[in-house]
Amino acid sequence: MRETLLEMCNITKVYSNGVVANQKVNFSLAEGEIHAVAGENGAGKSTLMKMMFGMEEPSEGEIYLRGSRIRLQSPMDAIRLGIGMVHQHFMLVPSFTVAENMVLGMEPKKGVFLNQAEAARLTREFSFRYNLQVDPEEKVENLSVGMKQKVEILKALVRGARILILDEPTAVLTPQETEELFGQLKLMRENGHTIVFISHKLKEVKAICDRITIMRNGRTEGVFDIREVTEQEISRLMVGRDVVLKYAKSGREYGESVLQVRDLGYSKEGKKVLGGINLSIREGEILGIAGVEGNGQAQLVEALTGRLEGDSGTVQVAGANISRFDIGEIRGLGVSYIPEDRMRQGTAKEASIVDNLISTVYNSKAWTRWGFQKRKKMAELTEEKIREFQIKASGPAQEIGMLSGGNMQKVVVARESSTAPRLLIAEQPTRGVDVGAAQLIHRKLLELKEEGCAILLISADLNEILELSDTLAVMYEGDMAACFERPSELTEEELGLYMLGIKKQDEQSIRRAMHA
């Protein structure tokens, strides 16, 4: 057993909105190990790490570094003590160069001015030492996700980090980039760095980590040597039951085509974003779209929801050309939409659950008379949905912002599914929600499919997309790179090759599979 480097004892954290994120959590880190922290979304991993990095202060509990008690009141305290963090959402200033980002907060000076040359030199030096190639002069906004992550890691190393916290570093990476990252992490371990690796991808945890701490519901469920614990055991501790992501699906009988996209092309500032997309979804069909984020999926959804007009091609919903429709008119055709970001588009967090639940039907005759809303009927519907979706809430009048992420997302799904949609666009429908809520949402999607709804499912969760899709397409650089009619027979590795653009099906077979 190696020497204990950092220890967090009896940590409790209550946020100002009353959410208890951590309760009497214990965590200990040994020198020179890669230590996994695993748990579902909302289990309290991120909160714990934020406290280790000084971004949040524990409400109760102590932190010890090499046996002496420390207080971390800001990230600066943590950095000074050799703790660095790579956040899930990159902490970079887009308009700055790599070198400027690198030295931000510790700027080399020439007189009273910033020493640009020294900043670039420093960047090159560390870039070389840790084999993380970046161009110091390039603006960060022009970098790929993988490159940005390298900048983030370098940033921590330049600041003298001996402990490096990585918050779900592989979530945004392709399988190949992940491999590369693992190589670099091992190199760092050999150089004596200690790494905290937050993840809920058990295969990755098994592949690279030495020990694992499992969290659930804001508490620690146990610490194990990675060789002494199986994936099944970990997952049981994480969710308290074995994860079953197997759903019974009915046979394949599809109705007529609801959504038809033909040659949809779009470019922005001379750069191709969508390169002539063709696709079609039939009643009762779930079409999944996989792909690394930023390959045109977001723009495709924007084009389908009235926020973007393509340069060429047509989009037809139930036979109507929607290229000039706004979202209200598109919804009028029987389209529902679960947006990727429930905080930005999906909900109004200061408004009540009722108000959030009726936002797409408030204008219809069934819910108003002479302009007055039928508030009582609305409350009744809300109570019904709260029961049906097992939403944990005090009642219809509760502010939706007070709910957990999973319960909030259930409200979104309840709203979008309650209008008997003909087409449902589901963009990352279970991102950031707990397993229970995810399963409920998955079952709801399948229920809608049974009822004949056509579903476009866009997801970065390969497990989800492989299991739910009837047809699975892969987008790469604005094009359809592949289309499979039997997605459940695919492996994640195979899919990765298409997602990375290493393999590509020919045009004909894609079109055939798409029925486009």
Added chain:
Amino acid sequence: MLKSKHFELIRTAAVLLISLLLTFIMISFVSGSPLQTIGIFLYEPISSVSHAGNVVEMAIPLMFTGLALSLLFKMNMFNLGAEGIFYFSALVASAAAIHFSLNGFLHPIVAILLGGIVGALISGIPGFLKAKWNANELVTSLMFNSILYGVGQYILNYKLRDASAFQTASFKFEPTAVLDRIIPGTRIHTGLIIVLVCIVAGHYFMYKTKWGYELRMTGANREFAEYSGIKTGRVILYVHLLAGLIAGIGGSVEVLGMYSRFQWNALPGYGMDGALVAMLAKNNPLAVIGSALFLAYIRVGADMMSRYSDVPSELISIIQAVILLLVSADQFLKFWKNRMLLKEAKMNA
């Protein structure tokens, strides 16, 4: 037991207490006989029917502008145009009161409606600019205040001015246009009824109708509203029209209820005070009544103070600023709420 959900109420009360305390402290510094001055400030406004009447009279315009700004603030629009509109609509109503010949029932109605419609149209301009091109409504509305003031002074000086009056003032209103007094011993006029009707209507509008729903959702999260199919540009426009209408009616009612000539030679300030009324009321129409009365009470107190003691009434604008700073301070006393939450969480755990 005090619970975290009562927090907002407790905080508002604390803010008001702190501000009153601060008033006392400042009076003690500047007054020769502080205790007496404080006595005047606190007691005079309720010392007689006529003084209490002053409070209600003062509250009427504050309720109008407070209601108008509640609608705009609820939509997250920081438009302070009520100030200029209140002034300009009052001038329009005055012109109608001077030049039209109608009977005692129709005359004020026509003048007030005219003032209201002009207010709505003026308010529509920054609303349109915001909805269509996202032009910052705060800056445009403030610029409009200055423009309306300039144009208003021009109209007053060149078109409506009564040369025989002692100061810069318009001709006298036709007696038919002036609002009736409704409570003997005070100058409280029918405008009180009008404003209460407006407030109740505003309450129903905001919480019971689909248009109010559109307003609230646009304010809570404009992107969410758009995504739900609400045409937010249209909402922004009609809420601006409505707020302008209310402010315009307010200005017209004020001038016809309290004066016999138009004689404002500066912007009267009710629009700005309306911002404070709306904030104190948390943008809730019904709560506007209470917060306008409170503000009117301390302002009448300050008036009495400047009349009967050695402290000028401008003291109150310092106090108003402090109230506004604290009432809109999210974190003020928050530590205390956090402690309550921690306790409640522990009890539930």
Added chain:
Amino acid sequence: MHDFLAVILTTDFAFSVLRVTTPILFAALGALISNRAGIVNIGLEGIMLTSALLGVLVSAYTGSAWLGLLGAALGGLLIAGLLAFFTLQFKTHLILGGIAINAFASGGTIFVLYMLTGDKGTSSSLASKVLPSVEIPLIEDIPVVGPILSGHHVLTYLSIVAAVAVFVLLKKTPLGLQIRAVGENLHAAESVGVKVKRIQYTALLLSGLFASLGGAYMSMGYLSLFTRNMTAGRGWIALAAESMGRSTTIGTTITSFLFGFAEALSNALQLLKIPAELISTVPYVATILGLVFYSVSMTRKANKLLKKQKGPQA
């Protein structure tokens, strides 16, 4: 039309553009520096007004114009500090906090003026001082250019120096880098130990300092006394200038001069037979037109990216 051209095609007019731009430029630089740190300083107007009064009071009681300027600057810092304390510590809403500061200044200055002089309108009973004007050797002798550029108030020259200083500060110094980082991605700055609050305090204080110089200029240069609400919306015009200048130092300086031009025009037009009440509205009309022009071009640009969106989010 001939009269009109005769008015604006003179060295006097060009001189007056510089003269009236000074307070707007100072305030706009103040708006710029706090905006780049991610904080809209709505309180500029109130800060200017407070400083204008303090300059008069301190110079009258000490007999020194320079001490008056110091007093004005300290006052500006104090009010900006107050605003910073409330918005950063208590999380007072930025806009409402600014509105409160302005209300505080507009009533508070009259309160103080009355307590000290018994007058609620002007400080004419106080023997306050003005800061000097400066003739620039060599330049003053050049025809046309000389009468335009030389002989200005010392703060007018300082405002130009301030614009250059702000440019260098934002582009070339560590503090500038941190200010921009905080404004663009607060969490990024925070995560590398940049003291976000300290940077925002610094930016707001600098913003207050610049606005206070503009205020001091109003009562110790532009006029030689304090009158109630004498800043007359210049703080707001400055905010418009900053946003039209797309939050760059050069753009902000140029738009400040544009608004200065509009105001100089409104002053010059008073020589013609147009009612003064209407002419006084020219700068405000110009500001609205400028803001609309800017907003339309921004919306067009945004709509090219997202063609059908009804309007970009603020």
